[in-house]
Amino acid sequence: RQEILQKLQVVRSRREEHEASTPHWTADILRLQNSLEKSLVASAPPILQDIPGSLTERMCRSRTLLFEMGALFYYWPEIVSAAQDLKAQGIYPGHVPAS
Numbered sequence: 001r002q003e004i005l006q007k008l009q010v011v012r013s014r015r016e017e018h019e020a021s022t023p024h025w026t027a028d029i030l031r032l033q034n035s036l037e038k039s040l041v042a043s044a045p046p047i048l049q050d051i052p053g054s055l056t057e058r059m060c061r062s063r064t065l066l067f068e069m070g071a072l073f074y075y076w077p078e079i080v081s082a083a084q085d086l087k088a089q090g091i092y093p094g095h096v097p098a099s
Contacts, residue, residue, distance in 0.1 A: 007070055008036045018077045025080075029073050035066070 011033050015026070051058045086093060 004036055004039055007067075008033065008040070010074065011036060011070065014074055014077075021077055022080070025073070025076055032066075032070060032073055 011029060015029050015033065018025070051061050053061070083093070
């Protein structure tokens with residue numbers, strides 16, 4: 001429970017810091033915040049239904065995926081900013097030039 005409260009505090013803070021971010025990021029971060037808030041009152045952690053394996057495996061993988069998603073949302077504004085800086089320099093990471 002304490003871990004979820006800490007994550008929720010970080011998510012809220014991050015959302016406030018980057019209010020002017022893209023609407024997609026804002027909507028996704030709000031969904032993450034809502035999921036964390038719901039998990040505080042739920043009797044069991046959320047389990048993604050489309051993950052194969054036993055209940056224990058699905059619970060572990062669901063938790064891992066939720067935390068990884070939170071990390072991605074946390075750093076997303078910096079990722080976008082860095083990509084914009086590179087684009088301004090004519091650098092396109094991940095773009096494979098035609099041979």
